[in-house]
Amino acid sequence: MFDFFWVPVTAFLVAATAVLLLRPVAFAGGLLDRPDARKRHEGAIPLVGGIAVTIGVWVGCHLFLRTQGYYVALLGGVTVLAVVGWVDDLYGMSPVTKLGAQLFAAILMTSWGNVYLESLGDLFGRREIELANWGIPLTLFAVVSVINAMNMCDGLDGLAGGLALIILAWFAYLAGEVGNAPAQRVCVIFCGAIAGFLVFNLRNPPPAAE
Template identity: 40%
Template structure:
């Protein structure tokens, strides 16, 4: 309820603060200026819920501090267009606050190669920072059609819900889920929320990536001083919970680098753009991607529950990524062929005339 109330309050204030997304670029899907306050509302609702229900210790304070850095810098970017360098700096600062201040670190990658647990040792902090920044950017990249970033984040957090007990992240997980749901209703215009249509903005997409990373590492994290202790979630299974943003980000970056372009640019080569063109609808693309996200999350959780070896789970994930990467050069050609067939089917010559009735 707090999130919905904040969304309704911030919606009319967006224009006053210059937080509107104007459809001035070809890749934009909307047709009228739309408020960019979804992420701010989610963060304020999460912060309010935690202040009212739990005692904020230093670890939680550092974790929330990292989220605040991203929301502030993301909001400034939504307002002024800061560019990728200030955003990247903010992500590194937030990752360091989470890693060093809140103590959320990947100390082991589990038995990824069938040779025993792979302890990170002195590389725990830099690897965690790298993974955090990478996943934050992955969520920022998939925020291209209504409901996608929020829906994928919600699926990942819901999948973590039965695993969160005793990880130290359960106090954040439930309020985060409760804050995201009202945003999705307003973003998708469901259940009478169409008049409060809004977007996450960079503040929101960066925040969602950070929250998912925080909760994932909390579930994967081994107890301090004992990398042999079992964790709630195997790192190999965790990959499946974030498969869609990883597939999209790695595929897009690889394609841009092969074309000798900046990996930080913007284009219409993302997975959601491709599927929107194929299906002729962003709504259908959204359904396909969220269904895939839920399926992948289910594979990760069921695979761990059935005792599938982490190396097998990792190998399956790499196989899907390689298939996706190999299909990238074929996508434009397949799309052009599909469009030719559609145009041919809709042409006047393709419409069969009824046969005359003999008297």
């Protein structure tokens, strides 16, 4: 328990520090998100949250995972999404280009990490539904869908980050229940890094990063 206390705290501190260091760069470079009809946050916000969380996750995983294994593919996919998000915020990207980048990140998981759905379980109480050759296509569809679902939530201070924190905390609990310590640790690292970003999205003081 004491060990897991330091895992999220370290990721939290790294992400929070990254936000503080990147904020002046964002203001200087005009990397700011301003409210509009869809986005209801308050004031111009530096768009450094994704990069800061990614840095926190990278540092946390390298410090606290004994073996990286297929989690290297996860880190690669997360980094691709963070960079694409940053470029899109700064210069703008077409929907097709963003979709291609999201697919590429998902393919890293399925083809490099060799992680994909093999079964849907016994959904109808008759027998296990095995996906066979449909496993990878369905996994790619699911991953891209989740990415865009989270993007659609990103319009209110702390909403997308808060949802991600709740989901990953639940995943950490489930990983602990099935005895998958590495997966639990990765989820806890993500929780810490996201929390380090979310403290800057509190209403008081005003949000400082997105």
